[in-house]
Amino acid sequence: MSFLSKRSLHLPAAIIAGTAAGVVSGLVKLGWENVLPPRTEERDATNPPQTLLQQFGVPAKVTHATYHYSGHELPWVSYVIHFGFSTTFAVLYQILGEKIPAIKKDAGTWFGLAIWVAFHLGIMPAMGTVPSAKEQPEEEHVSEALGHVIWMVTNDLVGDEVYRRLVAQARK
Template sequence: MFKVTKPTAPVGTIILKSLWYGFIAGMISGMVKIGWEVIFPPRTIERNATNPPQTLLEQFGMTSEQTHSFVMFGDQKVFYVALIIHFAFSIVCAMVYLFAAQYLPITSLWQGAAFGLVVWVFFHLILMPAMGTVPAAWNQPWEEHFSELFGHAVWGWAIAACGFFLAQKDRSKTLVNL
């Protein structure tokens, strides 16, 4: 079912490529996920007044004033602290995906969509509810589950697509299992 090519590049080189390509794939896939959430907003207006990244930072000791810091773009508030967390999470996940795919081919199941679904289940249904960052899964509205389930599948696919494109254009062929 999965074709595995043993990587020939040194592990250090694979790590560096995973970090660099992961940064790029994480930024692009983070934009994809934000775009998805514009079309299918995952939270109610009330729950989004303090979104999960802001809530998490407040749980770690930041003030509401800090987590709700914004800049103006045109006449719109851009909450940059939440965006930093959003993109940092996406970048780290992309780096993990690209590295793990070199050694665990199941990582790239459904061209990355399964990875996105695993991330959704772990963070949105298990970890964040356990921490009190978001309500328990059974107390979240179906619209949130719909948006997050499909949004994470598309996000995972975007990571894989970016990583695949970058790896294919790389003449050194460092990342071979995407």
């Protein structure tokens, strides 16, 4: 068994498929967080995307900018970061998964957990964007770990289907 796939990569199809998957999985992750919120309301007053941007010098009036829909104030800047992260990793997953099939083991479950560990337990606490892993509530770990699995499985399912269709269409 070879570590690298012998299949050729259709890069434009992988980018389109990953982008489509990232948008859909970003919506799934937002829905998941409505069912099992990862943070308390107090910690969400300035959520991690807003905190990260403020750490880079973006003023709070920008990071907390909202739009109104159906009587709700919604944080559009947070959504830009959320969907940017989701699509970036979905495209990366689609491209790498076509060349390194082990990445897609168990429909991306392990890749999703690896992203959670890297960012929520490692990088963001090290940067001071979120509390250390020990200071995060158990509910946050459960929500984020399961949410990242569901997010990546969605990327796997949607990305594979869109990629398969695009490659088949290109071959006609």
